[in-house]
Amino acid sequence: MSGRVVAILAGRIRGRGPLPAAAALAVMTALVLAASAARAATDSCLDCHRALDDPRLKAPAQGFPRDIHSERGFTCASCHGGNPSDPDVSAMDPDRGFKGAPTRDQVAPLCAGCHANAEFMKHYNPRPYIFSLAEWKTSVHCKRESLGDQKVATCTGCHGVHGIRPHNDPASPIYPTNVPRTCARCHNPDYLKGRAVRADQYALYAQSVHGVALLEKGDVSAPACNDCHGNHGAAPPGLKDVTMVCGTCHGREAELFDGSRMKAAMDLEGKRGCVTCHGNHGVKQPTDAMLSTDPGGTCSGCHEPGSAAERDTRAIIASFGGLKRSLAGADSLLKLAEVRGMEASPGRESLKDAQDRLVAVRAGLHSFDPKKIGAALGEGAAVAAKAAGYGREALRDWRNRRLGTAASLVVILLLMGLLIARIRQGERARGD
């Protein structure tokens, strides 16, 4: 395996001591190029398969030169065995190591042969991802496959085959923005027809706040399917896991929810944490309108009218609305001051602080603790009042400036009038 050879040679070169790094790199590059050239000249697998008419047999030879494995110096024989230096059909003699195409259940162990070997993988990446067969075995895909299901994904189902690109290549089917479509190749109503598995996830996800961020805005920090379900161990999150799944990104909210009375109540009723209010695949951008006890509101789904919880919720909603009105009022005052040319940046800073507090209150709602929420709302309202105070002061200043200017203009005009009278007097005295 030329990659291995290169790595071993590189180790030996390093072992010689003071050979300059540039020279070592040049030697390694030359060896890789030589290996590639030798392979190109002698790889009978590619030569023969390229010449075949059957598209199924021709495609591997066409796709493999673009494959990351090919770029790293692997050959067809690395996975399929056989003797690529033999130009005859005897190259595929099983007695001489030819394994042919692996069956579905052989794929994961075959890939694991290299990808689960940390020592080996470190030759190609100082911080390699080490595949775990144990994790793979926890996936629904593996479990279904072990039951003989031939329609479940294995490594090649997601990563492709004979044209595999690295995970960070935007052309890879597992690049974050491509993951939802890759999953949807199987998780769609046609492919899953007749199975007791939901198939509407992609349609819901594509419309969700996560889907819009990832698929439309290209924001790779937004979660794709694997960020919640796992990748090689892909499975639906368990009931107890939902908060932990959402909490990997929404840490503050998850932390507050975990310590709340709401979580205990939901656990008792068998409700599924975050998704009870926000949904899962179709999760929408949360809005303040969600906080509502009115029919159709998020809270009214569980809290009956007149209950203590409903009264607490109403009180929080009222204070929350009050803070938002305070912020809007302060913003109007500051805008008016700015339009009138006043420097209102200290007020803007206070307003920004109050807005940040509103955001913190939104996260704090997940504590479902009326006292804590009420205190945070009170602090926000105080800062908003400070911002409004700056706005009012700026407007008062603006009025005072005008009055001051008017008064000074009167004095100036008076002085000008006196001077002009003095000039006229002088002219008359001279008889001008």
Next chain:
Amino acid sequence: MSVRDWLQTRLGLESLEHVIEKKRVPVHRHSFWYYWGGMTLFLFGVQVTTGILLVLYYRPSADEAYESVRFLMTQVSFGWLVRSIHSWSANLMVGAAMVHMFSAFLLKAYRRPREVTWLTGMGLFVLCLAFGFSGYLLPWNQLAFFATKVGTDIVAAVPLVGGFLARLLRGGDQITGGTLTRFFGFHVAILPLLMTAVLGLHLFLVQWHGMSVPPGVEQQAPARKEMRFVPDFLLRDIVGWLAALGALALLAALFPWELGLKADPYAPAPAGIKPEWYFGWMFQTLRMLPSHVLGIEGEVLGIVGFGLAGLVWVVVPFLDAPDGRGPRARLWTAIGMLAIVYVIVFTLLVYRGGHPR
């Protein structure tokens, strides 16, 4: 011994009184233009006064400049007024200096023996522009930062010495906090020193030679009317200064000078960056020039053109007819008129469809 006698013995006030008593100002149909030198001087006085007040609070570093100006505008009593008047007065001063310069040009006040008065006046005008350019950056806001970048980029395009001049101005290859400190040094130390020297010489020469009388007036009325400088002309001057003071108060109150956002070198340049209005006509010319003219870069051609035109403008006393009459004098009058029209039209073009600042 009275105070007057005491001072008389030590300062020779009598001779000063004699000079003041003797000083006369010609009265004719163009006398109005005599007031513009005094107006420029008054506005310069406003600049010095407000500038000294600003320096009490201003801190010339990239970390503190913006904050110190904001503190001055929001926390210091009348700080907003001082800054607004300083900014507006700077603009009015350049405007008054332009009126003074163009009126002196058209009235041919540079005729013998006032060539040096004209040269010092041109020096003062360049110093005024330098004051404006260096002062504009000091609040360290976004507009000032990028306008200074554009301005120093133009300097960098000057053939042969451009790179050196741009580095000298910036204190490096980029506009940094070092540039701000440097501009502050120019604005409050180097330029005032030069201004004091050149202004002193200019005022001395104006007193020495007296007011110039335009050639047309000189020819028509040999027995001219005059007025005493003190108190007749001075009182009229003061009326004008009071009017300017009122205008400054009105502008500062109705259109307080904005501070904007703090400069961020990594932020994209705001849309529609323009220099101060008095550089607008040059900026517009450079903008309208094609990228290349006869194989020469348009910007370079424009800068060289401005340099040559400026040089001709400076040495006009030596090119025009000595007596200010005849075809050569008329040609220079036409050139002056054309220059005024050019400056006005190209300045207006900058603001076509946009806010001046």
